[in-house]
Amino acid sequence: MTHMAPSSAQRFPDGFVWGAATAAYQIEGAVDADGRTPSIWDAFCAIPGAVAGGDTGERAVEHYHRMPDDVDLIALLGLPAYRFSVSWTRVMGDGDAVNARGLDFYDRLVDALTARGIEPWLTLYHWDLPQALEAKGGWAERDTAHRLADLTEVVATRLGDRVRHWVTLNEPFCSSFIGYAGGEHAPGRREPKAAVAAAHHLLLAHGLSTRTLRSVAPGSRVGIALNPTTILPRDPGNDDDRAAAVLVDGLRNRMFLDPLLRGAYPADMLTHLEPFGLADVVDDGDLDVIAAPLDLLGINYYDESVVSGRGDGPAGSTEGDDGGPGRHVVGSPWVGAEDVRFHSRGLPATTQGWEIRPDGLRDLLVRLHADYPGLPPVYVTENGAAFDDVVTVDGIHDTDRLDYVRGHLRALAAAIDAGVDVRGYFAWSLLDNFEWAWGYAKRFGIVHVDFDTQERTIKDSGHWYATVAASNAIPADGG
Numbered sequence: 001m002t003h004m005a006p007s008s009a010q011r012f013p014d015g016f017v018w019g020a021a022t023a024a025y026q027i028e029g030a031v032d033a034d035g036r037t038p039s040i041w042d043a044f045c046a047i048p049g050a051v052a053g054g055d056t057g058e059r060a061v062e063h064y065h066r067m068p069d070d071v072d073l074i075a076l077l078g079l080p081a082y083r084f085s086v087s088w089t090r091v092m093g094d095g096d097a098v099n100a101r102g103l104d105f106y107d108r109l110v111d112a113l114t115a116r117g118i119e120p121w122l123t124l125y126h127w128d129l130p131q132a133l134e135a136k137g138g139w140a141e142r143d144t145a146h147r148l149a150d151l152t153e154v155v156a157t158r159l160g161d162r163v164r165h166w167v168t169l170n171e172p173f174c175s176s177f178i179g180y181a182g183g184e185h186a187p188g189r190r191e192p193k194a195a196v197a198a199a200h201h202l203l204l205a206h207g208l209s210t211r212t213l214r215s216v217a218p219g220s221r222v223g224i225a226l227n228p229t230t231i232l233p234r235d236p237g238n239d240d241d242r243a244a245a246v247l248v249d250g251l252r253n254r255m256f257l258d259p260l261l262r263g264a265y266p267a268d269m270l271t272h273l274e275p276f277g278l279a280d281v282v283d284d285g286d287l288d289v290i291a292a293p294l295d296l297l298g299i300n301y302y303d304e305s306v307v308s309g310r311g312d313g314p315a316g317s318t319e320g321d322d323g324g325p326g327r328h329v330v331g332s333p334w335v336g337a338e339d340v341r342f343h344s345r346g347l348p349a350t351t352q353g354w355e356i357r358p359d360g361l362r363d364l365l366v367r368l369h370a371d372y373p374g375l376p377p378v379y380v381t382e383n384g385a386a387f388d389d390v391v392t393v394d395g396i397h398d399t400d401r402l403d404y405v406r407g408h409l410r411a412l413a414a415a416i417d418a419g420v421d422v423r424g425y426f427a428w429s430l431l432d433n434f435e436w437a438w439g440y441a442k443r444f445g446i447v448h449v450d451f452d453t454q455e456r457t458i459k460d461s462g463h464w465y466a467t468v469a470a471s472n473a474i475p476a477d478g479g
């Protein structure tokens with residue numbers, strides 16, 4: 001499937017959902033407002049060197065106080081859907097008692113969205129565990145899964161009459177392996193066994209929350225957002241490189257896809273993670289809970305990885321050559337495969353060093369469709385890129401970002417042509433925001449935010465994306 005630049009508009013199926021996405025800690029700020037208590041990201045940001053520039057989410061982009069204007073912005077862009085996450089510590093500060101004022105914020109947000117005809121897509125957990133629960137062991141503890149189900153019950157009871165689309169977890173690979181083994185994300189632990197337990201407990205939390213949603217908000221459409229990608233061996237003719245690619249594919253992709261979609265951990269992962277206690281944390285019946293049918297599968301897509309079994313690349317790093325931002329105490333997220341190396345292909349890259357190959361999105365979706373019969377309808381729940389914005393008097397001409405999104409939308413159309421049931425796309429992100437360990441240094445927004453004045457300005461990519469949403473098509477070239 002080659003892509004010649006189409007000279008006419010490229011249409012998407014009727015009813016295709018267009019949206020933009022955010023996450024609570026990345027945009028809200030107001031960390032002490034209305035009874036919110038600290039999450040693991042507040043604690044992590046306080047560790048010297050953990051986040052580039054010493055940035056924190058304390059102010060972020062003040063969405064907590066600017067929410068009505070931000071919802072107007074979504075309406076101005078004409079987007080029919082908005083994906084956001086709930087801050088656990090606003091709603092249940094200590095992971096136990098309900099904080100009514102925190103819950104009220106999301107009630108107002110959902111009302112503001114529905115009043116403007118924007119469909120809310122609610123993510124229950126986008127990385128901001130209450131610090132009070134981390135103090136009791138965090139995701140390494142089984143009880144944390146039940147606490148998320150408690151949060152789900154509270155949120156669904158209040159909002160289930162208006163929210164129809166639910167995403168339980170965002171990228172459990174990151175919450176477990178990057179947070180508990182690599183340490184580049186909160187809680188910044190470097191404990192491989194804890195990371196493996198966390199992966200299982202996150203999946204269990206997904207299953208328990210799904211069960212809760214089925215009973216509290218029947219008629220909901222429930223899914224999870226994963227971040228699988230293609231893992232390529234640097235030299236396909238080299239046995240070590242191929243073995244490294246299979247291992248990394250197991251840890252990043254199949255560890256999550258297989259339990260959810262096949263009801264079992266992959267055999268090679270059970271063996272590989274045996275020394276790290278995987279079998280010890282799985283109780284009878286867990287996999288039935290985890291594999292409960294999904295109504296949708298969210299895919300967050302950014303780039304691919306090229307690995308070798310040995311060599312001279314950066315050891316166990318995350319993306320590209322550049323690896324990451326702070327690198328304070330960062331280890332490897334690749335449990336039991338710490339010697340795997342990551343390589344650049346010399347392709348054009350974003351400012352995070354993430355190499356750009358839009359057709360990778362099509363390849364990934366085609367593979368998922370082939371490998372998992374009965375794959376639920378797919379929604380791209382995040383896709384986007386960090387580039388430096390050039391702010392001029394007549395606008396923000398972010399050609400790089402526009403090209404990135406257009407290329408990935410073409411690849412998405414190709415996946416649909418190839419038979420994959422893709423039903424929606426959410427741009428990451430609505431707003432420039434707190435990009436985790438990279439702080440405010442990396443901008444993903446289709447709307448620019450001046451971090452001093454908090455002024456919002458729609459970028460060229462945002463204007464262009466609005467025409468895509470309005471026409472349900474990628475405009476012909478030049479458009």
Ligand code: GBH
Binds near residue numbers: 428
């Ligand atoms: C998503 O993270 C998040 O959901 C979102 O909050 C974030 O702002 C956005 O993307 C942009 O970063 O260790 O080789 O497996 C996904 C980004 C994907 C970056 C996994 C680090 C590690 C790759 N992360 N990646 S690897």
